[in-house]
Amino acid sequence: MSMEARELSGSDRPSAFARGSIHSIETMGTVDGPGIRFVVFCQGCPMRCAYCHNPDTWRVDSGASVTVEHLVEEFESNRSFYKTGGITVSGGEPLLQPDFVGDLFGAMHDSPSGRVHTCLDSCGYAYDPRRPDRFEHLFDECDLVLLDIKHADPEEHRSLCGCDMDSILAFGEELSRRKIATVIRHVIVPGLTDTVEECTRVGRLIASWRNVVGLELLAYHTLGVSKYEQLGIPYRLAGVPQMDSRHLPELRRAVLRGMKEGRAG
Structure with missing residues (x-):
């Protein structure tokens, strides 16, 4: 069940933690990390x-300000549901708010009711390798990262996402250096990322990251198209069909083969 963040902004009492700007929360998330998760969308x-x-999560000026304390209270009110899961911070892009996410994860780790598993769902692009100190607290309090790799080719990545991939790769390298468990996610889009060659290149790209503990290939879907219509934003993949999930096992094998080749080389 998803709830708008404006209903969850909490009190304005002074706080020792950074405040966050969030879009919404999901109280029973099942696809954002292990187990049942309390998911905060930045x-x-x-x-x-x-x-x-x-x-609808793109704009940085349209979220609701919320306290760490309030989110902890929301989690604790349903703690019994999350005994095999924990908390995930997703987006939008949570790395735009490293102090807030670090404080929230730290509070969950230090909960008097028991340590809570923390998970970051990120595209990695907002990471600044020139200022790693900005992310130190977040790294220290993060148990698991779900990292999206959009495309293995730099030019195709720029065309698909409107940005280069240097900071994303730097983020992945830093996660590997710190030995933070990471699950790689790759969206399979017909005509864009659905070839054996592309998936093999993804495997080679991440081959040196020995902290990778999982791989998820996600079939492209069109469930968000109506949001573009409501917001008056042109949908760039109009006419692209949903991905047939029957092809995912073959493409998963290609990624794994690329990882094996990359490590052997």
């Missing part, structure tokens, strides 16, 4: 991926 994203199904 507001704001610097990428413009052609297949993004949440364009």
Whole structure:
């Protein structure tokens, strides 16, 4: 069940933690990390991926201000549901708010009722390798990262997402250096990322990251198209059909083969 963040902004009492700008929460998330998750969707994203199904999270100035304490209270009110899961912060792009996410994860780790598993769902683009200190607290409090790799080719990545991939790769390298468990996600779009060659290149790209503990290939869908219509934003993949999930096992094998080749080389 998703609820608009404006209904969850909490009190204006002074806080020792950074406040966050969020879009909404999902109280029973099942696809954003292991187990049942309390999912916080941050507001704001610097990428413009052609297949993004949440364009309403792009703008950084339209979220609701919320306290860490309030989110902890919301989690604790349903803690029994999350005993095999934990909390996930997604987006938008949570790396735009590293202090807030670090404080929230730290509070969940330090909960008097018991440590809570924390998960970051990120595209990695907002990471600044010139200022790693800005993300130190977040890294220290993060148990798992779901990292989206959009495309293995730099030019195709720029065309698909409107940005280069240097900071994304730098983020992946830093996660590997810190040995933070990471699940790689790759959206399979017909005509764009659905070839064996592309998936093999993705495998080679991530081959040196020894912290990768999982791989998820996600079939492209058109469930977010209506949001573009409501917001008056042209949908760049109009006419592209949904991905047939029957092809995913073959493409998954291609990624794994690319990883094996990359490590052997």
